[in-house]
Amino acid sequence: MQKRLIFMVVLTFLASCSNTTLHGVDTDVGSDIQYRDANDARDSGVPDTVDTRDVAGPDMAVSDVSDITGDTGQTLKPTGPARFVNPFIGTGGKGANIGSAFVGAALPFSLAKPGPDTREKYGAIKQFHCSGYWYEDKMLTGFSQLHVHGTGASDYGALALLPVPGKDSDTYMAGKFFPLFSHKNETAFPGYYGVVLDNGVRAEMTTTGKAALHRYTFLPAMDAWVGIDTGHALPDCTVQNAQAFADKARRLVTGSLLYKGSLSGRNNGFMLYFAILFDRPFDKVRQNNTAPGSAPRLLLHFPDASSVVARVGISMVDAQGAMTNLGQARSLAFDTAVNMAVDAWNRYLGVVELKDPGDVDPVIFYTSLYHALLMPDDLADLDGRYTGFDGKVHQGSNFFSDFSGWDTFRTVHPMDCLLYPDDQARMLNSLELIMEQGGYIPNWPIAHGYGNSMFGNPGVIIMADSYLRGFHGFDATKALKNMVSIANGARGNGFSGRDGAQDLLKFHYIPADKHKGSVSKTLEDSLADFCVSRLADALHDTQTAQEFQKRSNYWKNIYDPVTGFFRPKDSSGHFLEPFHPTYLEDQGAYTEGTAWQYLFDVPQDVQGLAQLLGGTDKFIGKLNEFFEKSGLKITPYFDSYYWHGNEPDLPAPFLFVDAGQGKYTDKWIRKIMAGCYANRPDGLAGNDDAGTLGAWYVWGALGLFPRYCKGDFWLFSPVVKKAVLHLKAGDLTIQRGNGFSFDGKALAKPVITQEQLSKGGTLILPNPR
Numbered sequence: 001m002q003k004r005l006i007f008m009v010v011l012t013f014l015a016s017c018s019n020t021t022l023h024g025v026d027t028d029v030g031s032d033i034q035y036r037d038a039n040d041a042r043d044s045g046v047p048d049t050v051d052t053r054d055v056a057g058p059d060m061a062v063s064d065v066s067d068i069t070g071d072t073g074q075t076l077k078p079t080g081p082a083r084f085v086n087p088f089i090g091t092g093g094k095g096a097n098i099g100s101a102f103v104g105a106a107l108p109f110s111l112a113k114p115g116p117d118t119r120e121k122y123g124a125i126k127q128f129h130c131s132g133y134w135y136e137d138k139m140l141t142g143f144s145q146l147h148v149h150g151t152g153a154s155d156y157g158a159l160a161l162l163p164v165p166g167k168d169s170d171t172y173m174a175g176k177f178f179p180l181f182s183h184k185n186e187t188a189f190p191g192y193y194g195v196v197l198d199n200g201v202r203a204e205m206t207t208t209g210k211a212a213l214h215r216y217t218f219l220p221a222m223d224a225w226v227g228i229d230t231g232h233a234l235p236d237c238t239v240q241n242a243q244a245f246a247d248k249a250r251r252l253v254t255g256s257l258l259y260k261g262s263l264s265g266r267n268n269g270f271m272l273y274f275a276i277l278f279d280r281p282f283d284k285v286r287q288n289n290t291a292p293g294s295a296p297r298l299l300l301h302f303p304d305a306s307s308v309v310a311r312v313g314i315s316m317v318d319a320q321g322a323m324t325n326l327g328q329a330r331s332l333a334f335d336t337a338v339n340m341a342v343d344a345w346n347r348y349l350g351v352v353e354l355k356d357p358g359d360v361d362p363v364i365f366y367t368s369l370y371h372a373l374l375m376p377d378d379l380a381d382l383d384g385r386y387t388g389f390d391g392k393v394h395q396g397s398n399f400f401s402d403f404s405g406w407d408t409f410r411t412v413h414p415m416d417c418l419l420y421p422d423d424q425a426r427m428l429n430s431l432e433l434i435m436e437q438g439g440y441i442p443n444w445p446i447a448h449g450y451g452n453s454m455f456g457n458p459g460v461i462i463m464a465d466s467y468l469r470g471f472h473g474f475d476a477t478k479a480l481k482n483m484v485s486i487a488n489g490a491r492g493n494g495f496s497g498r499d500g501a502q503d504l505l506k507f508h509y510i511p512a513d514k515h516k517g518s519v520s521k522t523l524e525d526s527l528a529d530f531c532v533s534r535l536a537d538a539l540h541d542t543q544t545a546q547e548f549q550k551r552s553n554y555w556k557n558i559y560d561p562v563t564g565f566f567r568p569k570d571s572s573g574h575f576l577e578p579f580h581p582t583y584l585e586d587q588g589a590y591t592e593g594t595a596w597q598y599l600f601d602v603p604q605d606v607q608g609l610a611q612l613l614g615g616t617d618k619f620i621g622k623l624n625e626f627f628e629k630s631g632l633k634i635t636p637y638f639d640s641y642y643w644h645g646n647e648p649d650l651p652a653p654f655l656f657v658d659a660g661q662g663k664y665t666d667k668w669i670r671k672i673m674a675g676c677y678a679n680r681p682d683g684l685a686g687n688d689d690a691g692t693l694g695a696w697y698v699w700g701a702l703g704l705f706p707r708y709c710k711g712d713f714w715l716f717s718p719v720v721k722k723a724v725l726h727l728k729a730g731d732l733t734i735q736r737g738n739g740f741s742f743d744g745k746a747l748a749k750p751v752i753t754q755e756q757l758s759k760g761g762t763l764i765l766p767n768p769r
Contacts, residue, residue, distance in 0.1 A: 076192060076194075076335060076338050076339075077189075078190060079342065079346065080342075080346035080349070080350060081345075081349035081350055081352075081366050082189060082190045082191075082342050083189070084363050084365070084366040085190050085345075085363075085370045086188075086363055086367050086679060087101070087102070087104075087188040087190070087193075087367070087370070088103055088135065088186075088188060088680075089101065089363075089367050089371075089678075089680065090150065090371070090681070090684040090688050091133055091135040092134065092135030092680075092682040093634075093681070093682040094682070095636030096638045096643075096645060096685075096686060097634050097636055097645060097684060097685055097686055098128060098686070099150065099682070099683070099684035099686070099687060099688050100130040100131050100149070100151055100152065100688065101684070102115060102132070102133070102147045102149040102150070102374060103116065103133050103193060104116065104132075104133070104143075104147060104188070104205065105191055105192055105205045105207045106191070106207060107209045107341055107345070108345070108348050108373040108423075109375070109376060109377055109378050109423065110207055110209040110210075110377065111146055111209070111210060111377050112145060112207045112208070112209060112210055112211055112212045112325075113145070113147045113156075113212075113374075114143055114144070114193070114206075114207060114213075114214065115133065115143065115205065116132065116142075116143055116193065117129070117132035117133060117142055117144050117157055117234065118139060119139050119140075119178060120136070120137050120139060121139070124141070125235065126154050126234070126235030127152070129154060129235050130148065130150075130152060130153055130155070130234075131147050131148055131149055131150065131151070131154075131157075132144060132154075132157045132234055135183070135682075138180055138182070139178040139180055140162070140178060140179050140180075140181055141160065141178060142160025142161060142232050143161050143162060143203060143214060144156075144160045144232055144234075145158060145160075145161075145274070145314050146158060146159075146314065146377075148375065148446075149374040149375055149688065149690055149691065150374075150404075150687050150689045150690055150691065150692070151690065152687045153236075153262045153263050153453065154234040154236045154237055154261060154262050155237060155261030155262055155263045155264055155446060156234070156264075157232070157233065157237065158232065159228075159229075159232060159257065159272060159274055159312075160228075160229045160232035161312070162177070162227040162229070163197075163218065163225070164225040164226065164227050164299060165201065165218070165223060165225070166224070166225055166301075167223070168199075169223075169225050169299055172225075172227050172297075172299060173286055173288050173297065173299060175297065177227075179197045179198065179199055179201075181195050181196075181198060182198065190341065190342060190345035190349075191206055191207065191342050191345055192204070192206050192341065200218075200222070201216060201218055201219070201222070202216070202217040203215075203216050204216075204217075204334070206334065206337045206338045206341055208329045208332065208341075209328065210313065210314070210315075211311060211312055211313045211314070211325050211326055212312040212314070212329075213309065213310070213329055213332070213337050214311075215307060215308070215309045215310075215334045216308045216309075216310075217306065217307040218306055218308075223301075224302045224305040224306075224308060225299050225300060225301050225302070226278075226299070226302065226308055226310065227299050227300075228244065228297070228298040228299075228300070229295075230242035230243070230255060230257050230295045230296050230297070231257075231294075231295025231297065233259070234261070236261075236262040237259065237265070238259075239257050239258065239259055239295050240257070240260065240269075240295075241257065241258045241293065242255065242256070242257035242258070242295035243257070243296065244287075246285045246287075246298060246300065248281065248282060248283070250277075251277060251279075251280065251282065252276065252277050253274075253278075253298065254273075254275045254319060254322070255273075255274055255296075256272065256273045256274070256319065257271070257295065258270070258271055259272055263446045263453055264446045264447045264449060264451065266449070266450070266451060267449025267451070267452075267494045268449060270316055270387075270447035270448060270449070271316060271387075272314060272316060273314070273315045273316070273318055273319045273322040274312060274313065274314050275312070275319070275322040275323045275325075275326045276311070276312045277310070277311045277313075277330060278302070278309070278311075279310075279311075280302055280305055280308060281302075282300040282301055282302050283301055284300070285299070285300055285301075286299040286301075287299075309334055311326060311329040311330060311332075312326070313325040313326025313327070313328070313329070315381050316379050316386070316387050316447060316448065317385050317387050317393055321381040321383070321385060324383050325382055327382070348369075348373055348420070349366055349369055349370065351420070351725060351726050351727070352369060352419065352698070352702075352723060352725055352726075353723060353724045353725075353726065354720060354723050355721075355722040355723060355735075356720065356721035356722040356723075357721070358718075358719055358720045358721035358722075358736075359674075360701045364677050364678070364679055364697065365698065367679075368677070368693070368695070368696075368697040369694065369695075369698050370694070371691040371693075371694035372411075372412050372415060372691030372692075372694040374691060375402050375403075375404065375690040376400045376403045376427060376430075376690070377401060377402040378398050378400050379399050379400070379402075379447070380396060380397065380398050384397045384398075386448075388433065388434075388437040389434050389445070389448055389449065389450070390437040391448070396433070397426075398426045398430065399433065400426060400427045400430035400431075401445045401447060401448065402445065402446050402447070402690075403427075403442065403444065403445055403458075403462070403690075404690035404692070405442070405443050405444050405458030405459050405462060406443065406453070406455070406456060406458045407690060408458075408462075408690050408691070408695075409461045409462045409465070409708075410650050410651065410696075410708075411693075411695035411696045411699060412690065412691050412692055413427070413462050413465070413466065414465065414469070415695045415698060415706075417466055417471065418725075418727070418757060419725065421471070421728055421758070422728070425473050428462075428463060428466055428471055428473065428474050431462065431474075432479065435478075435479065435482050438450065438494065438495065439495060440485075440486060440490065440491070440492075440497070441457070441459040441460055441463060441482050441486065442459045443455075443457060443496075445459075450494045454591075455520065455524060456498075456524035456525060456527070457487070457498055457524075457525070457528040460483045460486065460532065461528055461531045461708060461709065463476075463479050464483070464531035464534060464709050465531060465708055467535055467538065468535065468709055468711040469711050470711070470754060470758070476535065476538075476539060477539060480535055480539060480541065480544065483532045484532065484544060484548075486501075487501060487525075487532060487551070488501060488505070489502045489505075498525065499515060500514065500515040500518070500525075503515065503571075504521075504525055504551075504554065507571060508557050509522045509557040509569055510522045510525070511570055511571040512568030512570050512576055512588075512589050514571060516588045516589075516591075517588070517591035518568050518589045519558055519566050519590050519595070519598055520589070520591040520593065520598060520601075520648070522557075522558050522566075523558075523566065523648075524601070524648075525551075526551070526552050526553065526604075527601075527602075527604050527708065529548045529551040529554075530549070530605070531604075531708065531709035532544070532548040533545050533546075533547075533548035533549040533552055534709045534710070536548060552604065552605075553608070555602055556608070556612060559612055561612075563581070564599075564613065565595040565599055566595065566599060567579055567595065568586075568588075568589030579595070580595075581596050582595075582596060582640035582641075583595075584640070592646055593643075593648055593649075594640050596640060596641050597640075597641070597649055598648055599622070599626070600623060600626065600649070601648040603654075603655065603707070603708055604708055604709065604710075607658065609655075610659055616659050620656065620661050620664070623652065623655060624664060626641055626652065627641070627642050627653070629642075630642035632644070632668075632671050632672055633676065633685075634675070634677075634678060634682060634683065635685075642672075643685070643686070644672055644676040644693070644696075645676075645684070645685035645686020645687065645693070646686060647689070647692060650692070650696055651705065651708075653665050653668040653672065654705040654714045654716070657714040657716060657750050657751075658714070662716045662750055662769070663769035665714070665717075666716055666717040666766075666768045667768075669716070669719070670768070672700070673697060673700050673701070677693075677697055700719060701718060701719045701723075702718050702723060702725075703715060703716050703717060703719075703720075703734060703765040704734075704752075704757075711753055712751050712752060712753045712754060713751065713752055713753075714750065714751060715740055715751060715752055715765055717736065717765055717767060717768045718734055718735075720734070721735065722734070722736070723735070727757075727759075727760055728758075729758055729759050730759060730760025730761070731760050732757055732761060732762075733761070733762045735762070735763075735765070736764075736766065737764035737765070738764070738766065739764070739766055740765060740766065741763075741764045742762070742763050742764070743762055744762070
């Protein structure tokens with residue numbers, strides 16, 4: 001879940017709701033559309049035999065997409081697997097199960113993600129609007145150009161456009177125009193978002209990856225204005241140094257702003273440059289906030305216009321970058337852009353073909369996969385330039401940032417390694433560039449700075465795990481040296497480093513009287529050190545491998561055999577009292593969790609954990625108790641036991657496999673998938689965290705889950721009956737049968753390597769046991 005004060009917000013919420021100079025920039029740039037292929041995967045789609053239930057689901061009010069016809073006469077309707085995606089899943093929720101999902105138009109890993117930002121009568125609560133939109137709202141604040149997905153901290157949401165009827169122009173200029181809308185008039189599918197506002201204006205948007213396209217259709221005889229708010233920001237975010245210039249002759253508005261979000265603001269924020277080209281002339285421009293340092297709000301009048309199309313190029317590099325990126329959409333018809341976006345999504349989603357979904361809901365499955373492809377974001381301009389972590393402009397091809405590392409190392413990046421290896425390789429190259437330019441492998445990078453959210457060293461885990469899965473396209477020796485430096489306490493240049501590193505070396509655990517989250521940090525530092533050891537061993541650095549193997553066992557030093565839990569220990573070696581294993585963040589030692597939830601956060605050494613707990617039988621009993629006492633359902637209330645909305649729990653159901661009792665994995669993943677995912681706005685158990693929960697669902701459905709820094713996967717009974725993964729090297733068929741086998745050969749144990757799977761073949765996994 002990441003980075004947030006949400007737990008205090010949960011308690012508060014439940015208590016209160018117990019009742020439930022840019023002129024002259026060249027505009028003559030190219031208009032080629034550049035889309036990334038998904039490993040050259042075929043657009044296989046989904047067979048017609050798959051359940052084609054209404055993607056809206058029983059509790060969703062979404063307009064029929066077949067009613068949407070664009071100016072070209074094309075019907076805007078998704079085809080292929082994209083037709084199963086419901087972007088409204090996870091946009092709602094209260095308390096502990098706020099999904100923070102993005103609803104708007106995106107491409108896989110795209111920077112330009114235009115979409116709606118909302119509020120209620122008295123404003124927007126920041127914890128509900130991390131991605132700008134909350135399903136409970138009925139008022140719009142604007143359509144901004146870039147968004148994060150599923151995070152527990154608000155960021156992005158910059159530069160808002162809004163269609164304004166003439167009668168509301170004064171209200172807009174006063175900053176008080178928040179048009180009402182109804183969910184029954186909303187439509188969203190991959191690459192498209194549209195809504196008919198209560199005032200009758202239809203607003204639609206799509207994206208080319210580096211540019212957003214907006215189309216506003218006004219009622220007949222309605223005076224058409226379009227607002228541009230450079231000061232628009234999400235809660236807990238600010239805008240500084242904004243400027244905008246309107247050029248009537250070229251139908252162009254250009255400008256820039258400094259945006260500081262709740263994450264990006266920790267490292268001075270980022271500059272956003274924009275160039276907005278309209279498809280028709282505007283004859284009047286109203287502007288407020290002309291004082292230096294203010295954020296201008298512009299209102300443009302379009303005479304005799306029934307519709308207006310705005311094409312918005314954005315860049316984090318400079319004004320020319322915005323113009324370059326605008327070129328991607330400059331001569332592109334809106335409808336064509338929508339259909340191209342759907343095609344791009346189908347290339348990605350079609351990598352996984354459900355031949356027989358079994359008990360898997362295709363809507364939830366493909367929405368989960370879709371969510372896992374929304375981040376990280378490729379920030380490089382079309383010409384390959386990007387702003388690095390040293391603040392300088394560099395030339396390259398791709399530059400990914402916005403890694404929600406503490407979350408995504410667990411499910412998303414291993415998924416990318418298998419399904420989208422070319423993209424994962426580019427992400428690893430970007431992490432290497434961040435290391436070289438910023439000085440350190442990042443934990444939670446956002447824009448071109450260190451976000452320093454959460455704890456541990458997830459960037460280290462991502463790079464080490466990927467190398468051990470066969471990704472050798474970065475300088476692993478240099479990366480290993482950086483990993484050792486971080487583990488030994490290095491920090492600086494905006495990087496917060498590993499909290500308590502020196503004390504961990506001194507005490508062999510994080511002392512609770514010196515550091516908050518001591519138990520959580522000790523456990524996750526041990527996992528990171530295990531990954532460093534494994535990488536060092538692969539690179540034949542025996543000394544480092546042995547040293548970090550020793551460090552990776554420090555988790556054992558905070559285990560209390562009397563209570564049977566990991567407990568906070570002070571610098572004198574005493575466990576803190578009193579101890580409450582079901583208390584949230586008891587003694588401040590458990591970050592976003594309880595002692596129960598962190599008891600099984602040792603996925604790298606299941607046998608060692610079982611031995612510590614008294615043997616395999618006792619371990620199995622304790623782990624089953626963990627699930628039995630959990631509600632295993634979507635709820636706004638915090639669960640002291642297994643809580644699917646929080647990341648440290650996510651590997652727990654798969655630990656049974658290493659203990660020789662995979663039948664319990666079969667049992668519990670089915671209960672989790674049935675109880676913790678639903679086709680409705682509050683259909684996630686917590687923040688999706690850049691697709692972390694989404695990727696977990698994909699793994700559960702397919703019968704695989706990654707073993708961190710071991711280069712392989714746990715195997716269990718898949719929830720789908722048959723699926724084909726169209727991998728880069730060949731098709732991988734996964735289907736139920738008798739026992740565990742690969743290409744006709746029985747597997748000695750329910751584990752299979754990345755190397756085996758990535759070549760394709762046939763994997764037989766058992767029926768539920």
